[in-house]
Structure formats: structure tokens, C-alpha cells
Amino acid sequence: MKQAKVRLYVDHPLGQGQTVSLDRDQAHYLFGVMRLGVGDVVALFNGREGEFPARVIEAGKRKGVLECLEQSRPLHMPPDLWLCFAPIKKARTDFIVEKAAEMGAALIQPMSTEFTNSERIRRDRLQAHAIEAAEQCGGTYVPEVVDLMRMDKLLDAWPDDRQIMFCDEALVGAAETLTAASGHRWAIFIGPEGGFSDRERARLHAMDNAHPVSLGPRILRADTAAVAAMTMWQQVLGDWG
Amino acid sequence: MKQAKVRLYVDHPLGQGQTVSLDRDQAHYLFGVMRLGVGDVVALFNGREGEFPARVIEAGKRKGVLECLEQSRPLHMPPDLWLCFAPIKKARTDFIVEKAAEMGAALIQPMSTEFTNSERIRRDRLQAHAIEAAEQCGGTYVPEVVDLMRMDKLLDAWPDDRQIMFCDEALVGAAETLTAASGHRWAIFIGPEGGFSDRERARLHAMDNAHPVSLGPRILRADTAAVAAMTMWQQVLGDWG
Numbered sequence: 254m255k256q257a258k259v260r261l262y263v264d265h266p267l268g269q270g271q272t273v274s275l276d277r278d279q280a281h282y283l284f285g286v287m288r289l290g291v292g293d294v295v296a297l298f299n300g301r302e303g304e305f306p307a308r309v310i311e312a313g314k315r316k317g318v319l320e321c322l323e324q325s326r327p328l329h330m331p332p333d334l335w336l337c338f339a340p341i342k343k344a345r346t347d348f349i350v351e352k353a354a355e356m357g358a359a360l361i362q363p364m365s366t367e368f369t370n371s372e373r374i375r376r377d378r379l380q381a382h383a384i385e386a387a388e389q390c391g392g393t394y395v396p397e398v399v400d401l402m403r404m405d406k407l408l409d410a411w412p413d414d415r416q417i418m419f420c421d422e423a424l425v426g427a428a429e430t431l432t433a434a435s436g437h438r439w440a441i442f443i444g445p446e447g448g449f450s451d452r453e454r455a456r457l458h459a460m461d462n463a464h465p466v467s468l469g470p471r472i473l474r475a476d477t478a479a480v481a482a483m484t485m486w487q488q489v490l491g492d493w494g
Numbered sequence: 495m496k497q498a499k500v501r502l503y504v505d506h507p508l509g510q511g512q513t514v515s516l517d518r519d520q521a522h523y524l525f526g527v528m529r530l531g532v533g534d535v536v537a538l539f540n541g542r543e544g545e546f547p548a549r550v551i552e553a554g555k556r557k558g559v560l561e562c563l564e565q566s567r568p569l570h571m572p573p574d575l576w577l578c579f580a581p582i583k584k585a586r587t588d589f590i591v592e593k594a595a596e597m598g599a600a601l602i603q604p605m606s607t608e609f610t611n612s613e614r615i616r617r618d619r620l621q622a623h624a625i626e627a628a629e630q631c632g633g634t635y636v637p638e639v640v641d642l643m644r645m646d647k648l649l650d651a652w653p654d655d656r657q658i659m660f661c662d663e664a665l666v667g668a669a670e671t672l673t674a675a676s677g678h679r680w681a682i683f684i685g686p687e688g689g690f691s692d693r694e695r696a697r698l699h700a701m702d703n704a705h706p707v708s709l710g711p712r713i714l715r716a717d718t719a720a721v722a723a724m725t726m727w728q729q730v731l732g733d734w735g
Binding site (some may be wrong): 353356389467468472474480481484492494 | 715
């Protein structure tokens with residue numbers, strides 16, 4: 254069987270023998286951009302049922318139909334990790350979402366904090382970035398991007414059984430060591446440029462399930478901090494072990 | 495004393511009482527963009543002598559003079575870590591250089607590999623990115639960006655006492671655990687899109703001082719891999735401990 258060179262996320266049930274109709278953008282991408290045609294094989298995943306190679310059986314300018322072959326990979330769910338971050342400039346926010354999908358977060362929560370400059374996000378555009386990153390990195394799961402929420406509201410309703418790895422710029426040295434003892438439901442909190450406010454830091458430090466960590470002696474940009482924090486978490490508590 | 499809001503790298507000796515003349519671009523940045531004037535204080539560093547607050551004593555459109563006050567921070571040298579990476583698309587190459595400065599690499603070595611698409615870099619532009627990142631992250635050191643080199647030539651002259659943390663996409667599971675036992679001179683090797691070739695992988699695996707590591711079950715883009723690898727290294731062997 255030919256190895257699929259293209260991976261495509263589809264919001265459609267998948268299974269051996271299942272046919273899948275493409276939408277206009279997908280047909281344009283496969284047949285216009287990637288120059289595929291009838292008989293070519295593409296890898297499909299839908300975030301729920303793993304990955305299936307699928308053969309093109311109809312290829313049109315604006316539509317197309319594929320038929321799934323035997324499952325090539327089972328669904329690999331990421332660990333139960335939320336990435337909560339304060340949106341920054343557009344390109345760097347896009348970057349954080351891309352990295353969250355690659356690094357294996359389950360949910361992406363934009364949050365506004367006292368020092369957040371950007372109070373608006375395009376949730377649909379960020380979700381599209383997460384999908385593209387999942388297609389690229391070989392993931393079979395796409396993290397959900399949820400609506401922007403104020404950090405104080407988020408903490409008001411914070412679940413008792415979800416731990417917070419809190420990346421505290423002001424912290425040098427006295428960081429906690431992460432361990433699995435606190436459970437397997439986690440969230441990483443990344444502040445905006447300028448960090449969390451004193452009030453926000455105090456509130457997080459007072460929470461039993463918040464664990465302050467240090468990301469070294471230099472001040473990292475939020476996008477760098479997100480990748481570094483996810484690396485630390487995945488090594489100890491996630492699926493990199 | 496007023497806290498300096500602006501940090502500026504200058505290629506000039508620094509010391510208490512030392513006057514520093516600005517070049518045209520620096521004068522434009524401080525007085526045109528940042529709207530500073532005589533009496534304002536800027537933090538200067540030169541990568542060799544730590545950080546000094548400096549007061550503006552002359553401010554012109556195309557020139558300016560500052561006088562250093564008492565040293566505010568000593569030089570903090572990063573660990574002896576080289577980041578060796580295969581250049582990718584322009585924006586992502588810029589990003590890798592920025593991240594190397596933030597994460598604390600000492601030297602940035604672009605290298606061309608069998609699967610490298612981009613065979614040319616603008617060394618001066620990348621060096622400027624490293625400077626800007628050092629200004630931003632509070633570092634007192636700027637990693638040197640050296641000229642692009644072929645990976646095979648680089649390995650032909652590889653120093654015996656420098657270990658290689660080799661990020662092997664094809665590796666799942668059997669990764670080595672990094673320890674300080676191998677010494678404190680290291681390099682991280684990040685491949686291009688498509689990874690290292692079989693020949694390159696075989697050569698690295700055959701080297702006594704190359705240590706293969708895995709960056710998790712998803713395929714990371716080169717820019718993500720660079721940050722993740724530097725995080726792993728800094729936690730165990732660098733200055734994050």
C-alpha cells in the first residue's frame with residue numbers, strides 16, 4: 254500500500270469501508286494544491302477514531318470522495334492537560350496554539366489577566382491552527398480551543414481535582430518539583446508580557462492545588478514559556494516518559 | 495534611582511563613569527521610538543561586563559551619549575551549550591535564534607544536512623535577532639551566531655570533549671537519560687523537516703559522545719524541538735537547576 258504523504262483532519266465518522274465527502278476547501282487543498290487524484294491515498298483522522306488511510310475515489314474542483322482502508326493508527330489521547338495562557342500579539346498567540354497541539358495538550362484556554370493587552374481572540378481561527386498543527390505533527394487528536402475567559406472567573410469555578418503548574422516569573426529558586434502524587438488532571442498557567450499581577454500571584458500562591466515552578470534565570474517570552482513548561486510537564490507527568 | 499525600562503546591547507566597554515556614544519540606529523530607537531531624553535536611564539550590557547544603568551547626557555536625532563552609573567548586574571555567562579540546527583523557513587529560523595538566546599545557549603551553529611532545504615542564511619540578521627532577544631529577556635550575554643557549516647564537516651572536526659544531545663525523531667522509548675557525568679560541554683542537534691537522513695543518524699549513533707533523546711510521541715517542528723530540547727538540557731545540566 255502506498256504510504257500517505259498528506260494527513261487531513263475531517264469532522265466525519267471514520268471506519269474501514271466508510272466513505273468521506275470532502276468540503277470545498279479540503280478538495281481544493283488535496284486536488285488543487287497537493288495535486289492528488291483518483292487512486293491516491295491520504296491519511297484521515299477525526300480526533301475520535303484514530304487514523305485511516307483513505308483512497309480518493311472521486312476528485313473534483315470543489316468536491317471529492319474518499320474511502321477508508323484499514324485503520325493505520327489507534328486514537329492516542331493526550332494526557333489531561335489544559336494550557337491556560339494570556340493572549341499576546343497575533344503571531345505569537347497563533348504560535349502558542351500550534352505548539353500546544355504539537356506538545357500534546359488536551360484543551361487550550363485563552364484567559365485575560367490584569368496585564369493582558371489583547372482582550373479579543375478569533376476562536377475559530379485558533380481552532381484551525383490547532384487542526385493544522387495536529388495534521389502536521391502526526392497527532393490523532395486535536396485539542397479544543399475554548400472561548401477567552403477572565404482568569405479570576407476561571408479560578409472562581411476551578412475544579413478541586415485539577416492541579417495548576419503556575420509559571421511564576423518572579424520566582425527564582427524556590428520552585429516545586431512536579432510529581433504525579435497530586436493526580437493526573439493538570440493545567441499550565443502562562444502569564445502575559447509583564448507577568449501576572451501581584452494580586453494574581455498571591456491568589457495562585459494561596460491555592461492548595463497551584464504549584465509554582467521556575468523557568469530559569471532569564472525572562473522567557475510567553476510563547477517560549479509555553480513550550481518550556483509543556484516540556485517539563487510532559488517529561489514528568491505526561492506521555493513523554 | 496529610576497528603574498531603566500529599556501535595555502540596550504552596545505559593543506562598547508562599560509564601567510562606572512564610562513561614557514558611551516550611541517550609533518545612529520540606537521539614538522533613533524532611544525530618542526525617536528522610545529521617546530527618552532536627557533536625564534533618562536537605560537540599562538546597557540555588552541555581553542562581557544554585566545549590566546550598567548546609564549544616564550542620557552546628550553540626546554540628538556542621530557547621536558547620543560550616555561554615562562554609566564554603578565553596575566546593576568554582573569555578567570551571567572550561559573552554560574557551555576551550542577545549539578546546532580538545520581535552517582528552515584525564514585520566520586522559523588529567526589524564531590529558533592531568538593529562542594536560543596532566551597533559553598541560554600552560548601553559541602548558535604546553523605548547519606546544512608542532507609534534507610536541509612535552505613542552504614543560505616543571513617548571519618548578520620540572525621545575530622541581530624539574538625541581540626534583540628537578549629535585550630528582551632534580561633540576559634547579560636549574547637550568543638554568537640556562527641557561519642552555516644555542513645554537518646558532515648562539523649562532525650569531522652568535532653571536539654572529543656563536547657557531548658551531543660541528538661534529538662532523534664525516529665527514536666521512540668530507548669532514549670538516554672542525560673547526566674552531568676559526561677562533562678559540561680554540550681551541543682544540541684536539531685534536524686530539518688524530514689529529520690536526519692539514515693546515514694546521518696547512523697553516524698551520530700556511532701559516536702561515543704552522541705546521546706540520542708526522544709522528544710515525545712508526536713513529531714515536533716524544528717522550532718518546537720529546539721525549545722523542548724533546550725528545556726530538557728537546562729533542567730538537568732544547565733542553569734535552571
